[in-house]
Structures are given as C-alpha cells and as structure tokens.
Amino acid sequence: MWRRVASLSPLVSSSKSRLLNQVQVAYGFNAWQMFSTQVLNPAEGGVSDSRRTPFVTFVLGGPGSGKGTQCTRIVETFGFTHLSAGDLLRREISSNSENGSMILSTIKEGKIVPSVVTVQLIQKAIETSDSNRFLIDGFPRTEENRIAYERVIGAEPDIVLFFDCPEEEMVKRVLNRNQGRIDDNIDTVKERLKVFAELNLPVIKHYSKKGKLYKIDGTGSEDEIFERVRPVFAALRYPVLL
C-alpha cells in the first residue's frame, strides 16, 4: 500500500515529506503511526501518545452551506488546523503548477478535480503541519475522493460534519459571496448543486451508516449555527497539542 503512496507523491518536496515517504516505503508504517516516531521529531525528544493519531474532521455541505465560515469559528475556539480542499486547489492555480489549467477549467465547470491531485495536496498539507487536529473542508466530494484518501492516508476521519442547508439559501449566499471566485455565478452554482446531490450525498450517507456523521442545521445566523457546532467539539476527546 505504501508503495502506492510513494508513487502518488512524486511532487512532495519538503525534507520532512521525503523522509516520510522513505520511511513509508521502507517500513510500511501508515501516515499516522509515523507522526509518533522519534525519527520524525528528533527535536522534540520523542513524542507522547497524545500525538500518535491526528484527529481528522471532514466538513461537508453544499456550496454556500457555511463550511468555511464555521471552520473559522472552530479554529478560533478549538484550535484545529483548517485545510480547505478548494483553497488548496485555488493555490495550485495561482502558483502556475503543472495542473493549474486543468484545475481552473474543472472549477469553472463546477466539476470535481481528479482525486489523485486533491489527495496529494491534502497529504502534503498534513505532513508538513505540526498540528495534530485537522478540519478538512470540502473533501471528500465524491466516493472516489473518499476511497483515495482512505487508501493514501491509511485512516478514516474521526467525525464528519454536514451542514444541511436549503438550495435556495445556498444559492443566495454564493451569489453574494463577493470573493471574486470564477465559480460563484448562477450557471456554475447550478452544476455544483447537481454534483453535490449526485456525488457528495452518497459520501454523507456512507459516514452516516458508520455512525460518524453530525448533521447540523445550516440555517440561521453564523452565531446560531456555531452554537449547534460547539457541543460536538466540546464533548470530544482528541489529542492535546504538545
């Protein structure tokens, strides 16, 4: 399995990531176990059990359902690291990477970027972070995304949040977002809603069946919604940052 990881990660460039891949290939550790090895954290003089397994929350919901907004609140209150799949992809476009033009046209059409690209960006962001609790926002968007992540990372998310919001409210929010995004127009939004219903709802159902899903009413003010989110995290036991 870790040979696959290595072949999916030819562009991983930091020395820590190179070391991770070498250890993966050599010893067949999974990514989370490796966070706990002294090899990776010599400056910390070894790692306590609390770092062993990063706590991962997937944050799902249709376009404009409030994922990014609520992630910011969770970061402020509970100290998570926010990884937005959309932001990682947009960064690839701005950095003129080899996949930039493909990503741009896919986002413009409201379609889904191939998992190999998105999972690699998420993997790299996790591996180069010192954090041990992550919000992965806008991912997985499809069953293909989900399966690729679980294969590459070697773990499932701990919990999944789903912001449930009526379509007309989502459309209103997206069209008022004003961030200059090429996909915040009525035609692309219609396609994104279709893609959400066809491809993302099955992922949400999957995690519901596994008992990992927290469905949050995504209507009302940002504060009201956060008061629905807060108890989910307040009740959790997750690793404390060292």
Ligand SMILES: Nc1ncnc2c1ncn2[C@@H]1O[C@H](COP(=O)(O)OP(=O)(O)O)[C@@H](O)[C@H]1O
């Ligand atoms: N509860 C809310 N009520 C009204 N507008 C909201 C609410 N939450 C977020 N917004 C606004 O709606 C837009 C979409 O929110 P965002 O967090 O970017 O959603 P997503 O990441 O799910 O697409 C943003 O302009 C945001 O400021």
Ligand SMILES: Nc1ccn([C@@H]2O[C@H](COP(=O)(O)OP(=O)(O)O)[C@@H](O)[C@H]2O)c(=O)n1
């Ligand atoms: N897992 C993902 C996440 C986003 N994307 C692309 O990026 C676009 C914007 O994603 P986003 O998460 O920033 O969008 P919002 O739901 O926040 O509006 C999506 O419509 C897809 O085209 C993707 O292909 N795969």
Ligand SMILES: [Mg+2]
């Ligand atoms: Mg967003």
